[in-house]
Amino acid sequence: MKRTKHRAYDDGPHAANIAGALLNWFAVHQRDLPWRRSRDAYRIWVSEIMLQQTRVETVRPYYERWLAQFPTLTALAEAPQEQVLKAWEGLGYYSRARNLHSAAQDVVARYGGEVPDDPDAVATLKGVGPYTAGAVLSIAFNRSVPAVDGNVMRLFSRLFLIEDDIMQPATRQGMEQLALALIPAGQAGNFNQALMELGALVCSPTSPKCLACPVAEYCQALAAGRQESLPVKAKAKAPRPVDVAAGVIFHEGRVLLVRRPEEGLLGGLWEFPGGERPAGATCEQALHQRIAESYGIELEIEGHLTDVRHVFTHLVWNLAACTARVAPGSPIPEESETLRWVTPDQISRYPLPVAHQKVAAALLACLSGNRQAKMRR
DNA sequence: AATGCGGGGCC
DNA sequence: GGCCCAGCATT
Numbered sequence: 130m131k132r133t134k135h136r137a138y139d140d141g142p143h144a145a146n147i148a149g150a151l152l153n154w155f156a157v158h159q160r161d162l163p164w165r166r167s168r169d170a171y172r173i174w175v176s177e178i179m180l181q182q183t184r185v186e187t188v189r190p191y192y193e194r195w196l197a198q199f200p201t202l203t204a205l206a207e208a209p210q211e212q213v214l215k216a217w218e219g220l221g222y223y224s225r226a227r228n229l230h231s232a233a234q235d236v237v238a239r240y241g242g243e244v245p246d247d248p249d250a251v252a253t254l255k256g257v258g259p260y261t262a263g264a265v266l267s268i269a270f271n272r273s274v275p276a277v278d279g280n281v282m283r284l285f286s287r288l289f290l291i292e293d294d295i296m297q298p299a300t301r302q303g304m305e306q307l308a309l310a311l312i313p314a315g316q317a318g319n320f321n322q323a324l325m326e327l328g329a330l331v332c333s334p335t336s337p338k339c340l341a342c343p344v345a346e347y348c349q350a351l352a353a354g355r356q357e358s359l360p361v362k363a364k365a366k367a368p369r370p371v372d373v374a375a376g377v378i379f380h381e382g383r384v385l386l387v388r389r390p391e392e393g394l395l396g397g398l399w400e401f402p403g404g405e406r407p408a409g410a411t412c413e414q415a416l417h418q419r420i421a422e423s424y425g426i427e428l429e430i431e432g433h434l435t436d437v438r439h440v441f442t443h444l445v446w447n448l449a450a451c452t453a454r455v456a457p458g459s460p461i462p463e464e465s466e467t468l469r470w471v472t473p474d475q476i477s478r479y480p481l482p483v484a485h486q487k488v489a490a491a492l493l494a495c496l497s498g499n500r501q502a503k504m505r506r
Numbered sequence: 507a508a509t510g511c512g513g514g515g516c517c
Numbered sequence: 518g519g520c521c522c523a524g525c526a527t528t
Contacts, residue, residue: 365520
């Protein structure tokens with residue numbers, strides 16, 4: 130007997146009945162989603178990347194715009210990264226966009242622009258992990274591979290009364306074995322989608338709709354009255370607070386935008402220069418120091434513009450934004466790949482973090498207010 | 507195995 | 518305010 134590193138779960142005596150009930154339910158109740166109107170592997174792939182840690186209703190408008198802008202894998206591969214990030218702006222986890230872009234170029238170079246119908250090849254694509262590989266292969270090519278996401282883990286935790294922490298990799302691997310064993314022959318795509326759709330529509334995180342569930346009669350958690358207390362999931366750590374400064378720095382009617390490094394938080398996005406503030410430091414103090422250090426600019430601070438509080442998964446920005454202008458005689462940094470002087474109305478052409486979009490909105494409101502005030506005078 | 511990585515919607 | 522979401526890469 131082969132030893133398995135992951136946990137082993139038993140699909141029980143009703144596996145075939147469960148699978149059949151799920152397929153029947155899915156045939157009737159599945160939502161009409163944009164990515165279900167085609168079996169094109171590129172479209173399926175795009176949808177699966179967007180849907181990582183992201184709700185269907187959030188993804189829908191991004192997906193529609195994306196396909197209008199990048200209708201084919203080749204079109205995506207040939208687009209500049211700036212345009213790709215702009216199309217992703219606001220969706221979060223920006224490495225998804227950078228990896229998808231780079232993987233598309235990879236598919237053009239290595240597979241002639243067609244997503245390979247090959248598990249080994251798909252698994253090597255950047256940004257494609259076990260779930261996404263399984264989803265693309267099963268939905269686009271109907272290959273019998275599991276696609277276990279948060280929905281499926283929640284459903285399985287209840288259906289089979291599994292009390293292991295779903296955050297543990299070993300638990301997910303065990304559930305992948307379980308999912309594989311349940312796939313009906315020739316129905317992988319529909320079955321995997323049925324599992325996720327049931328998790329999304331019926332076996333919801335709170336208040337599961339067990340009365341409407343097609344597999345309620347097989348559900349061990351429901352039988353034990355424990356459906357509300359599963360799945361078991363470790364609590365996330367509290368986000369760490371970080372004070373941040375952002376400077377709207379004017380010079381001859383333009384403001385300074387700088388590009389964040391490719392890797393790390395908000396990688397590749399543009400922002401108003403500044404950065405982390407030492408604890409207790411004001412926006413003015415932090416800007417004087419950091420802008421001089423990084424760009425050699427001497428500043429004259431004009432005043433406070435706005436405060437933005439922004440919560441990430443693992444940290445909280447307390448962002449303070451000031452306006453300033455370049456002091457007379459100060460050196461002026463030249464434009465480069467990571468530095469631009471732009472007029473206020475051009476800011477929205479650049480992909481910005483949401484927190485900095487709010488600073489830009491405050492700036493435009495302020496400028497508009499000044500203009501109206503002048504006209505009234 | 508643990509951590510970094512967004513943003514929004516719902517209770 | 519907390520929780521969750523069609524996860525992945527890196528260490």
